[in-house]
Amino acid sequence: MKNFIKIDTLMVREINQMAIPMLFNSVIGMLIGLIDMAMIGRISLEAFGAVGLISSTINSITGVLGAISIAFNIAGARCKGQGNPCGLRDIFLTGSYLAWIIGLAFWVVCLYFGTPLLQYGYGLKGNILKESVNYLHVFSLSVGLNMLLFMHSALFKILNKTRYLFIGNITATITNVILNYILIFGKFGIEPMGVKGAGIGSVIALTLNLIIYVMIVQRHQFVSYGILSIKKFVAVGRVLINDSFPLMGQEVLESTILVVCINAILSRIGVLEVSIYTFLLGMMNILLMPMYAYASTSLTFVSEHRGKRDYSKIMHIPRCALRLALRWCLSLGIGIWIFKYPLAHGLTNDTDLITHGINYLLMAIITYICTIPNTIYKYSLQGIGQEKWVFLNGMVINILGILLIYTLSNLINWGMLGVYMGLCVTYIVLSVRHYRRYHHSMMAFKY
Incomplete structure (x- = not known):
């Protein structure tokens, strides 16, 4: 002990x-x-x-x-x-x-x-x-x-x-x-x-x-x-580019395709809803800064200890990074909620946008807190050579997530609440999938 x-x-x-x-x-x-x-x-x-x-x-x-x-x-x-x-x-x-x-x-x-x-x-x-x-x-x-x-x-x-x-x-x-x-x-x-x-x-x-x-x-x-030498550059470069493709696909999926799809869904609800989502996303980017720092750290340490074949330590690294990231993000989330009005007025002077946006702030905070385990374990999986699985799994889950968001927000008419509920479910499913894959991969390496 x-x-x-x-x-x-x-x-x-x-x-x-x-x-x-x-x-x-x-x-x-x-x-x-x-x-x-x-x-x-x-x-x-x-x-x-x-x-x-x-x-x-x-x-x-x-x-x-x-x-x-x-x-x-x-x-x-x-x-x-x-x-x-x-x-x-x-x-x-x-x-x-x-x-x-x-x-x-x-x-x-x-x-x-x-x-x-x-x-x-x-x-x-x-x-x-x-x-x-x-x-x-x-x-x-x-x-x-x-x-x-x-x-x-x-x-x-x-x-x-x-x-x-x-x-x-x-x-x-x-x-x-x-x-x-x-x-x-x-x-x-x-x-x-x-x-x-x-x-x-x-x-x-x-x-x-x-x-x-x-x-x-x-x-x-x-x-x-x-x-x-040209020979070494070509040989190493080929491996580096091949390893980069799944990571590039993941970036395109999350930073481009997913954003475009959500904006398209929101635009069918109304212009105000698009503005609310963008406005709250600005606040959530502040909330998630520690998540990316600790996820990147987890990736580096996991890769290093994989090279050392220290599998017992690899098991603990993402868990420790997750705990630290949650501590920071929850503290920031509480701070954002307490100082929501000064922060909102710092981002925009549109009183109508602020009034409506604040109504969804708590749901947005809960939703994006749910993506922290997903991101920590996604980066950690990439650190043990699971980039292709992360990309393919993310593509399937995110497509299903987009369909769920569209169903809840447009077909059932839950509007913005449906968007955040759909995102929350998607992040939880990704978190569970990434955690289980990481755990099973470690068991396979260990034995």
Whole structure:
């Protein structure tokens, strides 16, 4: 019993050591994002719409391509557990090369074909087309830069050096705010650049962040940068991309298809309901920040201990991460409920939206608390090589969940209540499925 308590205490300390800097990163990123949007909103309605459209599209693409860094996180942590630093270096360099190649290719495509893509793909014209093109030509560089940042972030997670994420991120984000203020509004003798200035500020800040990460890696000799042979790059790259596909599919399913389907269902109920869902989702994103930090930590530690074949510890890691995530998220949920009116007025000044949105806030909090076990065990399953099962299982359950949401909200006419009840049931089913799969996989590994 004493040994178990000692192991559990050490595990809590290790998990918190990695997760808490990532949590602070998320908080800073969210605050800076709100400040950026407030600045852009003061330019014009077209500028606000252009930046919102381009940034959301590019961030979605970056999220999907970021699956390469998750695949590196899994494989790299396994190499660390196996005591294979050369394998870790090869995978890191291969992922970084892929980030450079994909990022440059995406930027060139946007540079030469950005205008017709926005004109015919999104139906933009006039001033909003001009603003969108100006922003796209610069901000499209962020895809490659973010992919490289994801690779370095994954390296710091593998080595349990996440405090360096905080150092790089806070320096870059403060720089981003200062540059955006100078370039957007034209200060210190610089001509006002509007949305183009916002794009330039963001790209410079990301570049600075990357430079800081590279300097940290070189100074502490975490890995040695260098050139891989074409043969090794192709061999490792093929494995890395193959491992990334199920993760990309999962990202597309959850971040694109599921969101589009729910918005389509809500739009059939009414415009107010779409606004309520978006409004409450903003609050829930605050609630769920600890969940993603602890889920990512669980994935890294599970992959590492799988490499060590320490299956007894692998059983306890997600359980410990879940307990810590629930503690944070429940505390935030209570805080959101207590300060719901000040928080709501900080997000919008529409009194009708606030009044109706608050009516569904408690249901939204309960619903999204139910996704915490689902996410922790989903990431942990990916850490033991179950990416394909997670994707296929998620696809089936989410399709059934969409049908349930549509039935409850539109056919039975429960409206918003039906949407949240359907989501809640979907998350509970996914949580149970992921937990059971993880438990059975561990039993199979153990025996």
